[in-house]
């Protein structure tokens with residue numbers, strides 16, 4: 203058995219109800235937003251569970267990911283795995299190549315370590331700008347945010363409106379980490395092998411490390427920053443255009 207499954211998978215009371223509620227939520231959202239709903243997948247464990255539900259129940263929800271150009275090889279390797287296993291295409295949305303070149307030439311390859319503002323500028327360029335294009339024409343998007351993931355996410359509701367007025371479906375809002383891994387074990391869902399190496403939350407390669415025993419879920423993300431700054435903006439607000447322009 204894999205290490206992540208061995209350490210995390212646990213059946214807890216109410217698991218079947220949570221799965222049923224998530225499925226109903228996804229079915230309703232897909233029916234209410236025909237052809238205009240997308241799973242913005244990070245390819246992390248939660249989004250793999252949602253991907254499996256979409257495929258298993260043939261839900262008309264598009265799969266799309268932000269290929270920032272700095273993802274781990276193990277993360278990118280999941281894309282062909284998903285396509286082969288489920289027969290579903292995964293759209294890859296990338297940042298504008300020229301702006302990336304200018305940003306790196308101006309600020310260096312590890313600019314994100316220099317200051318919080320440069321880190322946020324990098325996230326704006328590599329994540330928020332492609333996300334804004336990914337969401338164009340969509341009226342709803344699905345995420346794997348869970349309340350348990352961090353203090354910032356403790357109030358996440360199952361559905362909400364984003365700043366552009368789109369419906370945001372947080373399909374696993376009330377799931378625990380044990381639920382996620384129990385589902386993965388139950389359905390043999392493919393997942394990122396970095397989870398077996400103590401990476402619970404996986405982002406870009408330069409901005410993610412393994413966590414130690416007792417550290418919290420997102421301690422391995424931007425670990426050099428203070429806790430309050432540690433969101434990339436994907437689930438905070440829409441694209442701050444000034445940040446994108448600052449990098450050009």
Ligand code: SF4
Nearest residue numbers: 314324325328406409
């Ligand atoms: S997570 Fe790191 S590398 Fe990725 S976009 Fe943000 S700052 Fe850049």
